Structure formats: C-alpha cells, structure tokens
Amino acid sequence: MFSTSLTANDLLFMLQGAWVTLKLTAAAMLIGTLAGVVFGLLRAAMPYATLPLSWALDVFRSVPLLIQFVLFNSLKSLVGLDWSAFTVGCVVLGVYAAAFCTEIVRGGVLAVPTSLRRASRSLGMSYWQDLRYIVLPVATRVAFPGWLNLVLSVMKDTALVMWIGIIELLRASQTIVTRIQEPLLVLCIAGLIYYLMSLVVARLGARLERRWQEDD
Amino acid sequence: MFDYTFQWRPALRALPDMLAGAWVTFETAALSMILGVLLALALTVMRRMDNPLPRAFANLWVSIARNTPSLFQIYMLYFGLGSFGWHISSWAALLAGITFNNAGYLAENFRGGLKAVPDTQMRAARSLGMGAFQAYRLIVFPQLLRIVYHPLTNQMVWAVLMTSLGVIVGLNDDLTGVTQDYNVRTFRTFEFFAIAAVLYYLITKVIVLVARLLAWRLFRY
Numbered sequence: 102m103f104s105t106s107l108t109a110n111d112l113l114f115m116l117q118g119a120w121v122t123l124k125l126t127a128a129a130m131l132i133g134t135l136a137g138v139v140f141g142l143l144r145a146a147m148p149y150a151t152l153p154l155s156w157a158l159d160v161f162r163s164v165p166l167l168i169q170f171v172l173f174n175s176l177k178s179l180v181g182l183d184w185s186a187f188t189v190g191c192v193v194l195g196v197y198a199a200a201f202c203t204e205i206v207r208g209g210v211l212a213v214p215t216s217l218r219r220a221s222r223s224l225g226m227s228y229w230q231d232l233r234y235i236v237l238p239v240a241t242r243v244a245f246p247g248w249l250n251l252v253l254s255v256m257k258d259t260a261l262v263m264w265i266g267i268i269e270l271l272r273a274s275q276t277i278v279t280r281i282q283e284p285l286l287v288l289c290i291a292g293l294i295y296y297l298m299s300l301v302v303a304r305l306g307a308r309l310e311r312r313w314q315e316d317d
Numbered sequence: 318m319f320d321y322t323f324q325w326r327p328a329l330r331a332l333p334d335m336l337a338g339a340w341v342t343f344e345t346a347a348l349s350m351i352l353g354v355l356l357a358l359a360l361t362v363m364r365r366m367d368n369p370l371p372r373a374f375a376n377l378w379v380s381i382a383r384n385t386p387s388l389f390q391i392y393m394l395y396f397g398l399g400s401f402g403w404h405i406s407s408w409a410a411l412l413a414g415i416t417f418n419n420a421g422y423l424a425e426n427f428r429g430g431l432k433a434v435p436d437t438q439m440r441a442a443r444s445l446g447m448g449a450f451q452a453y454r455l456i457v458f459p460q461l462l463r464i465v466y467h468p469l470t471n472q473m474v475w476a477v478l479m480t481s482l483g484v485i486v487g488l489n490d491d492l493t494g495v496t497q498d499y500n501v502r503t504f505r506t507f508e509f510f511a512i513a514a515v516l517y518y519l520i521t522k523v524i525v526l527v528a529r530l531l532a533w534r535l536f537r538y
Binding site: 164172175179291 | 401493
C-alpha cells in the first residue's frame with residue numbers, strides 16, 4: 102500500500118514547475134504593480150477623467166482569466182507576434198494583476214487624509230514632493246495588505262496558464278499523474294508546495310508589515 | 318502583418334447554444350454559492366466552538382481553500398477521489414470544488430463580519446429577555462448580513478468566473494465548455510472566445526446590478 106513509483110526525478114520536475122510558477126508570479130506582479138501604481142495614482146488624482154480607464158480595467162476583472170489567456174493567445178497568433186507562451190502568460194497575468202492593483206493603490210491614496218496633503222503643501226512642498234514624501238509612505242502602508250493578497254491570488258491563478266501550454270506546477274504534476282497513475286499522492290505534494298509558497302509569502306509580508314508599523 | 322479575416326457569422330450562429338451554456342454556468346455558480354454559504358455558516362460556528370477538534374477541522378478547511386488554487390481543488394476532487402474508487406462527473410467535481418472554495422472564503426468573511434458586530438448588541442438582546450437563537454436571528458444576523466453582503470456578491474462573481482475551470486476537467490455544457498466544443502470543431506478561437514468573454518462580462522454585470530438593487534431594497538431603514 103505504501104509503495105510508490107514516484108521517483109526523485111519526478112519530484113525535481115515538480116519543483117521546476119514550482120519555479121516556473123514563482124517566475125510567472127514575479128513577472129506578473131512586476132508588470133501589475135508598475136501599471137497599477139501609475140493607473141491608481143491617475144484614478145485618485147482625476148476620478149472623472151479616468152473613468153474610461155476604470156471601465157476598461159473592470160473588463161479584466163469580470164472575464165474569467167482562462168478566457169483571457171485563450172483570447173490573448175489567439176490574438177497573438179492573428180496579429181503575428183512571435184511571443185512564447187510564457188510571455189503571453191506574463192502579459193495576461195500582468196494586466197489582470199494591474200486591474201486589481203489599480204483599485205488597491207487608489208484606495209491607499211484616497212485613504213491619505215486631505216488635511217495631511219494640504220498641510221504638506223502649505224509647508225511649501227511641491228505637488229511631486231507631497232506625492233513622494235507624504236502620500237507614498239502613508240498609502241503604501243494602507244495598501245500593502247491588499248497588495249499582498251493580490252500576490253497570493255495571482256500565484257494561485259498562475260495554475261491556469263497550463264491551458265496555453267506552459268508547464269508549471271499543476272501541469273507538471275498532471276504529467277506525472279498520467280505516467281504513474283497515483284493522482285492522490287502527486288496532487289497532495291503539489292498542494293503542499295502551493296501551500297508552502299503561499300505561507301512563505303504571507304509570513305514575509307506579515308513581517309514587513311510589522312516592521313513598517315514600528316516607526317509609526 | 319495582419320491578414321486574418323474575422324468570421325463572426327458561425328460564432329453568432331452558435332449563440333443560442335452558448336446562451337444555454339451561460340445558463341448552466343449561472344446555475345452552477347448559484348448552486349455552489351447556496352451550498353457554500355451553508356457550509357461557511359457551519360464552519361464559522363465550528364471555529365467558535367470550544368472543542369478543539371471541529372475548530373481544527375474548520376481552520377484546516379479554510380486555510381486549504383484559501384492557500385491553494387481553485388483549479389487544484391477541482392483536480393483533487395476529480396482525479397484525487399478516483400484513488401478511492403469514487404468516480405464523479407466533471408460537473409460534480411466542478412461544483413464540489415467551487416463550493417469548497419466558496420465555503421473557505423466566505424467563512425473568513427463571516428468571521429470578520431461577526432467580529433464587527435459589537436458584543437454589546439448580543440448582551441443587550443439577551444438582557445431584553447431574548448433567547449440565544451432569537452438574539453442571533455433578530456439582532457446579530459441582520460447586522461452581519463449588511464457587513465457580509467458586499468463580499469457575498471463578490472464571491473458570487475468569483476464563483477461565476479471559477480466555473481470556467483470546468484472545461485479543464487472535461488465539462489462541456491457550461492459556457493466555456495460549449496465554446497471550447499465549437500472551437501475545436503471550427504478553429505475560430507478568437508471569435509468564439511470573444512463572444513464567451515462578452516457573455517461572462519454581461520453575467521457578472523447583471524449579478525452586480527441585481528445585488529445592488531436587492532441591497533437598496535433590503536437595507537433601507
């Protein structure tokens with residue numbers, strides 16, 4: 102009953118898949134955070150002028166990620182771009198993350214009291230100085246927990262890239278399951294890896310959050 | 318560079334089938350939400366028990382549901398249960414997977430909601446002579462509902478989006494499944510999936526709109 106045909110090589114294959122998952126998460130969060138910060142600041146600064154932007158980003162939040170992958174993948178072929186599946190995965194996940202990150206950043210910026218910003222301006226700071234030295238540090242602390250949740254949810258959503266043919270953790274385990282026919286064991290290991298990755302990210306985030314709160 | 322002609326006609330001809338698929342999608346999501354809310358309530362109660370066994374079970378459920386991909390959860394039910402000789406259909410696996418996921422997320426919402434209802438409310442109700450159940454039903458629950466209403470609608474939207482994962486375990490009668498069926502027959506991938514995307518967008522918007530109307534009707538003082 103306790104014999105298994107899972108080999109060390111299979112485990113290595115799964116860990117490689119986990120590495121792809123992490124790379125995808127990092128790349129998507131990089132794109133998503135950069136775009137999200139810019140869009141979020143714009144959304145907070147000009148709420149009415151940027152309404153179309155918010156509608157556009159809302160589309161990415163209301164359409165299943167799986168369909169976004171398929172659509173973008175086929176669009177890529179139609180237009181004739183020669184991108185790898187990995188790049189497509191990064192871009193789609195990045196835009197998806199940006200759509201959520203925009204709202205997080207906007208919420209953070211709006212949480213900075215207007216009186217605080219007025220005070221900084223009346224101390225003679227320019228608009229950019231106010232943004233850089235007053236709004237950014239305060240908003241970062243407010244928005245960070247939401248951002249961390251986004252990292253975790255993007256990491257879980259990377260599982261969907263298997264549909265466009267990237268071998269990440271879940272796809273790797275499926276490949277192994279197909280060969281050795283022990284779904285329960287292999288999937289449990291995959292689940293454990295996902296769980297550990299989430300746990301590590303959440304712990305690191307919590308530590309950072311605590312450290313930021315020390316100098317308040 | 319761009320020499321592709323879109324063929325919308327076959328895609329539009331498939332629209333009735335896709336609408337039927339959209340209905341299946343909605344039904345699955347709604348069913349998983351109803352079951353998910355019931356399970357989440359049970360989990361919330363279990364997490365507040367003094368007995369450590371149900372508490373540990375509920376905590377395990379919530380942390381697994383929240384820390385692993387929903388696709389993994391569906392896989393686990395579809396392929397994993399097969400190891401025990403239970404072969405369930407892909408629809409059942411999808412429904413059970415989403416329900417598992419919903420229950421985990423909602424239990425966390427309910428816990429937060431309960432924390433937000435002040436203890437004094439409960440004590441005041443009890444001191445007015447209400448029984449524990451009465452106090453929960455008449456005092457705590459209405460306040461809780463207001464707090465968790467928005468997360469509930471959000472979760473409903475998530476449930477609709479998650480049903481699209483059914484196609485990966487071979488479901489072929491929900492919206493994504495129907496679309497994929499047409500896709501493999503015609504290879505008009507972009508057209509079919511664009512229409513599916515529009516339909517998903519509409520479904521989520523309708524849900525949000527209905528929820529907003531309902532909230533307006535429900536939460537008037």
